[in-house]
Amino acid sequence: MNELIRLLSYMICIAAFLGLNLAYLGWVERKGAGHIQRRTGPKDVGPYGLLQPLADGLKLMSKQLIVPANADRPLYMCAPILTMVPAVLLFVAIPFGEHLVPREFNFGLLMMFAFASVGGMSILIGGWGSGNKYSLIAGARAVSQNVAYEIPMLITAITIVMITGSMDLNEIVRQQGGFFWNWNVFRLDKSILMPVSFLVFFICSLAETNRTPFDMGECEGELVAGYHTEYGGMGFGLFMMAEYANLVIGCSLTTVLFLGGWQCPFGLFPGPHWFLLKMYFLIWCFVWIRWTYPRTTFWGLLNLSWKYLIPFSLVNLLLTALFIKVF
Amino acid sequence: MNPSLFSPEGLAGVIFLILIGVTMIGAIIATCTKRLIRSVSGLAVCFVGVAGLYYFLNSPFVAMMELLIYVGAVCVTIAFAIMLAEPDEAKLARKMSGLSGGLAAVCGGAVSFALGYAAVNGQWMAPATQVNDGSLKMIGASLLTKYSMVFELISIVLLAAIIGSVALARAGRRGN
The missing domain is CATH 1.20.120.1200 (NADH-ubiquinone/plastoquinone oxidoreductase chain 6, subunit NuoJ)
Known part of the structure; x- marks a missing residue:
């Protein structure tokens, strides 16, 4: 019975955390974009525009749901829900604190990648189901990008698994205890290329979450609005929220794998506050990058992955194996 | 029960x-x-x-x-x-001839009859007990010891597939 109450309270807390993040990350992004571009960003609804997400939500929910005549109706209706489900599901395995983890999986890391890969399918379905050539092109682009960047991301994650010998996310964090040089990003004794592989992982998570400079799926300059061109109202809202949920997931995963999760940099008072601090710092970096760099070209994006990141991550894998064997 | x-x-x-x-x-x-x-x-x-x-x-x-x-x-x-x-789309909408439908029915019927006959009359093994704890360590160890032959063969098949696709892609590019 205790277990049941625990699970129920975790479900409620995750839903609340997720809702808050999805609403206010949009606000953070718009505010950040505004200040980076010497504007003010949203300011009219509530103090500092803090009620803007609520207003947006109300507006999106009160809109009529229109299915385009050309659309493949069941697929069109399924796609926004399908993007949201894996994103929400993944919060089950994230260790917010040593004891603040909804469910400790042996295969936590693998589960992250397994469900994240389902997200690509939903983008494809959405792009195809809209019955619009721009959506179709955008869907194909987004997925070829996701597939290309999933490979170096997985290989980099495998090096972390080789170092820690575990796929349990909480165990990976536990091994990075003590001072900050025990974090995986600074473990030069395990592989001399560790900081670079952190960078590779970070770039891949940028690409996997379809953020600028890699937002080939929705480059509004050429493809209207990408794979969600034909979606209005809450259908569009769900795609947006899934993007932010994936952002939170990607940053949490980077924090857990490389930046020591809930561990304190100085070995004092480890806890969820450190996790949240690191995660939100990474999210801020994502926003920062989005409004600083222009979009890359599509071939440049694929070349970066296939010609640089994948060979590099393979070399890193071999090097890590060598370091583990020798030392 | x-x-x-x-x-x-x-x-x-x-x-x-x-x-x-x-x-x-x-x-x-x-x-x-x-x-x-x-x-x-x-x-x-x-x-x-x-x-x-x-x-x-x-x-x-x-x-x-x-x-x-x-x-x-x-x-x-x-x-x-x-x-x-x-x-x-036109090819998809083409109507199948009646013969292929009948053939499909016969084949499907034969297969389902054979499977049903085997299921009803076959000797069923006792329900499998848990072999090991299904952990990553056990899977890795058995892949590299007991099933290493299969593991290597699969990787050779994958390698052949990769080389084949590269060869096909190169030929296509030269053809243009």
């Missing part, structure tokens, strides 16, 4: 039936729709059901791999291929 619905066994049975249902529905969608992209979606649903069955049978590693490889990679690749090669 019949467990009640709300005992652990009963609930496990219900979950099993739900997973079977998901797999079956996915498979039926995959075979019965005319549009290729819907078939791929059905296939993805079917794979999710199969992954659930693996999880139900206490092998979470295989379940996750099923999702990662079959849904995340195989289905996406198939869908991608469909998008790149625009399916010919």
